Amino acid sequence: MTLPSDADFQHAVELLHAGELVAIPTETVYGLGADAANPAAVAKIFATKGRPADHPLIVHLAGHDAVEHWAERVPDIAWELMETFWPGPLTLILKKQAWVPDAVTGGQDTVGLRVPGHPVALELLRRFAASRGQSGGEHAGIAAPSANRFGRISPTTAAHVAEELGERVPLILDGGPCRVGIESTIVDCSREQAVVLRPGHVSPLHLAAVFGRQPAIETATGAPRVSGSLAAHYAPQTPMHLVASDCLLDFLDTQRHRGGHCGVLSPNEPPPVNLPHDWRQLPADPVGYAHDLYGALRALDHAGVALIVVETPPAEPAWTAITDRLRRAVAGAGQKN
Known part of the structure; x- marks a missing residue:
């Protein structure tokens, strides 16, 4: 796979600093990214996708050393999961730090964090964090739900993003076809006993090797606690x-x-x-x-x-x-x- 050029990465970092959107490849699906610490930038994600404002987003990080900048409490099981599956298609739900914008969390007291396992996403995250400079800037994150219209089929190529969102996205970083092809597994580690809120490539069998048991899969009810948990999602327009x-x-x-x-x-x-x-x-x-x-x-x-x-x-x-x-x-x- 050919990485985007230095000029492409620099343009992406400049757009993120300016509060604009960048479509980025991950190993799961392409994401519609914005500076997760900038509520106005995050609002553009919702407007571009047509996504309801109470739906939480996932924050992508360059490494797990940034987790405690975003999460208030990190239980031991969460660290074990990070060491085992990051970078990779696993999102952890943790109690958020007080400063984390409600725009990212959907007004909840938790935040979803992940280190993606794609070289383009990781390189962008590293460059974005390095460019911040100010205190905490080295732990900068990019909020990035799937880069498609809300509720529709997630994009797994740059061409899919262009088809879905077109000129509404200032830049699409092309990282080739996504290796996994479905969204990340989401594990809620914010409660006494961790549970799976969305199954994914990291299967219950994989998780059992860390938990020592088969983890429970919880069916969402009420307001969405995590991305992609609605009964209707990932849908074509054809019946x-x-x-x-x-x-x-x-x-x-x-x-x-x-x-x-x-x-x-x-x-x-x-x-x-x-x-x-x-x-x-x-x-x-x-x-x-x-x-x-x-x-x-x-x-x-x-x-x-x-x-x-x-x-x-x-x-x-x-x-x-x-x-x-x-x-x-x-x-x-x-x-x-």
Whole structure:
């Protein structure tokens, strides 16, 4: 992968200092970044995405030595998780320092922190922190939710960001396709017993190696405590349906008789019958499937199909994050804007 030029990085740092937005690649998805210590800059994220103001953001840091600048209390389990998974696709929810802007936290007393595992994001974070100079500047952070319209399919390439937000973003740093392809796992370490608030690439099985047990996954209710926890999210504008493997062909045959042209996402090869549907085969392993998922959903959303049909993933722990994203996508699909 070719890194952006020094001039690109310098331009990005200047924009962040000026309170402007920069789209940045991470290993999960592309983020829409702003200086997390600047409430006016953070407000531009919400305005650009059409994101409700009570939704908290994730602050990206250059290293875990910056955590205590943002978090008031850091329990031992949080340090263990950082040492094990950072830089990487894991966000920790911690009690915030009093100075952290409400614009970042959605008015809550916690803040989400992560060190991304992408060389472009890390280089930008290091340069931005180094350029701050003032006390605490070396711990500067970039608030960055996914760089797309609120509720829509997250972008995994620079071209996706341009398609979604266009000239509303002054600069898109191109770091190539995202390696992971779905958003970070979120673990709440602000309470007595840590719980998973959003599953992701760091699976419950991975976390169990640190916790010594399978961590609980909490279903969000009420106001969102973390990014991406709404029932409807990550959604195409085309209606979408999850169908069990043993019912898939019958379901598609019924749609054919109704005259409906479907887009199909499946880890299996298309059947040896001439079904008049757009069949997209995804990898049969959860890591490969996650990597390709959003790109495939975006392609089918532009394919002119009447319905996107997704074969239900296996009911196994390794597929938890993918099932989570698909269910939220189904709940939000078909809403034009």
